[in-house]
Amino acid sequence: MSGTTDLWHVHAFDGIEQKWPRVLVLGAGVAGLTTAYELERRRFRVEVVEGNTRIGGRVLTHRFGPGPDAPAAELGAMRVPAHHRLTLEYIDRMGLTGRLRTFRTLLSEENALLRTPAGFVRVRDASGPLCESFRAELALRGQDCPYAAPTVAFGAWLTAVVDATAPPDLREALRDDLRRQLLELVDRLDPTPHLRGPDRDRIDLHSLFSAHPGIRTGCSGRLNSFLDDILTETSPALLRLEGGMDQLVLRLAARLRGRLSTGRRVVGIDVREDGVLVRVRTGARTIVEHADFVVCTLPFPVLRKLRLHGIDDDKRSVLDDVVYCPATKVALHCREPFWHDEGILGGASFTGGLVRQTYYPAPDDTRGGSGGAALIASYTIGDEAERLGRLPARRRHRFVVEELAAAHPQLRRPGMVLGAASAAWGVSRWSGGCATRWGKSAAACEMERLRAARPAGRLFFAGEHCSTAPAWIEGAIESALNAVHQVVHYVPHRRVLGIPGRRRRTGALR
16 A cells, blocks of 8 residues: 555445544644644544634734724734745645735834833944943943954844843843853954944844854853744744735635534543543533544643543653743734834834834835724733733733833824734633743754654644744644644554454455
């Protein structure tokens, strides 16, 4: 028998038709929908169960009003790195390639703002204040600054990027790394080819790290594992889906033939030799679903709260070992794109405080906008996200408006803010944040991934927490394909489901 897709098909033996295996997929995020889509392509009978009242998981496009032209903001995933080939492949499969546009990120807009100890400055004018602040910080820590100007620019801009994107403990780790080794390593090189800007006073961090990967030996393990995320998030090679990232989710769901139900919360999983029992609560009723196989894409903070039976000790252990980082986004519906008056045409500002990062929509997204414009006023991770996320939604929104008004006083104009929406993923009952492996060696990261993705009998696992790209859509798709492969290759032994094989003349099972 050749090819995995030939392993299962409908047989008739002694007049009895044997059906394809039934697979229950838990969770209707990108991982769950991709798993269901791929299993159905291999002719499995698939049903998707989602506890939330919507699908998409951490893909959440919020529209301020009805209709396709309503201002929209991404409260979840908002960008696709150009090297994430699996994500781009599925975007293409769903007929969405024509809607890909450039995503302008932090430091990509010259007129965006950066917060410095001296106050807010434009990105184009930030080098001087950043370098001055960096020298002052070194002096405050009792360290001389004998470094050449390009080295100081490296330290200043890397500090600015990490301050904007990292949790507080990683910001402090960076300063220790810079003081102890990193500046010395960079100073031995010639950073001049990586200087940018009219005054050649800005450093291209991506170019420098790419040309001299050895300088990463000066980073602590914790910062080194975070550095990939830093460089990816500030990369010029980022893409977005015009019209909303949820288009990928909706088109995946539309391709499914089996049942996809929402508002059905999983409360227990029992792995047995002949299949898996899943207890599902719908309203006040709890029903038990039996499936030949189950693929669980629930985040581990959600999964570890369920009643689990038939799970080995190592699997239970890894449910606790995977670390999840809180993330919170707050979007404002503004009467008009007032930031255009300041020359800001997209990109992002680092506004500091609890707000941290502010993302502006691309000009195309606000053109002809009688319905106003949507601004991602605050994007935070870590402790700031936790603090914001635990505030009641209305208080959270008011707080963000007031804090961001220090950088954009236009927000205080009567009628400027028409509405607000937010997602606090760290306190969400459906997520618990995003998986991270910061501070772990490459070997430790891979070991944790393997443990997270390892099946428990007929129970399989997918989700970005089971991938090499946690917190990205790419990771969700990668993990789904891995789980599909595991399910398909579990079934060569037909006796597992009681399906007899035809015998050769020698009597051996085929």
